[in-house]
Amino acid sequence: MSVAAITETRQYLTFKLDEEIFAVDVAKVREILEFTTITKVPQTPGFMRGVINLRGSVVPVMDMRLKFGMPVTEKTVNTCIIVVEVNHEGETIIIGALADSVQEVFELEPEQIEPAPRIGTKLNTEFILGMGKHDGQFIMILDIDRTFTSDEIATAGVVAGEAA
Template identity: 60%
Template sequence: MSGKAIVETTQFLTFTLEKEVFAVDIARVREVLEFTSVTKVPRTPDFMSGVINLRGSVVPVVDLRIKFGMQAAGKTVDTCIIIIEIENAGEKTVLGALADSVKEVMSLEPEHIENAPKLGTNLRTEFIRGMGKEGNTFIIILDTDRVFSAEELSSMHDGSDESSSAA
């Protein structure tokens, strides 16, 4: 597992994408919003849904389905935006993560969390902190600081400078 091992009971916010259950450390979650209109920003990566106005601040919204190589889905009454604080290169950034639905806040004991699977060199798993188990269900615990690289964050904020010359 890359990143820090989980050595104490930790609370996670669980959410779904397709039929999979994911989790993020509750300490990184600022709030959960009902889906609202998202303003599309030209020349941003495909996984960038756009931006929302969060109490006067512009917050980028990322479609995690597309980011993780899943098929895009239509919005439902359960679709929500999870506002997450991430840290990259010592700088804190707030972004919204589009999820199919939020499940619950749950505690996971360290003995119920295994290392991220090693599935070969072509599959990127460095953004997975671990695999939680609840009964027969696996919960993919995300390392929110690694889900987005520094390059991706700068392209979301800067409008991707290299693509502006290709017009």
């Protein structure tokens, strides 16, 4: 999806990773959980912290800081898991996204969102839907369906299936 595809006002949930603020379409968010015990799964990518039990379902948890090349997320009173729905090849995959803290939900008009900056050819910014501005601050709006590669989603699906 591109910024041009955003034609109506949408609500976004903002969250912090380090000092940066990111946002995801509220329609993709199932729930927000307090930090809980994450069971490690061997031989998974470094940013995949493990799995949690969510009312009997196994949900893979991805450390969004590690995914974006930041230091590992440290557990604090504000650390949380944002449970999101990711569309992958026509299937909905449930993933937990570990974040430093959740900020707020607010609306952005299409004209308040600018396309993601093009930063050379080596850096993949496909997962950034656009840049929003709220309260004088830039917010990176994620296209959660493109944040993880097919291989990463496949690994998450296998881990959730095997651990069940």
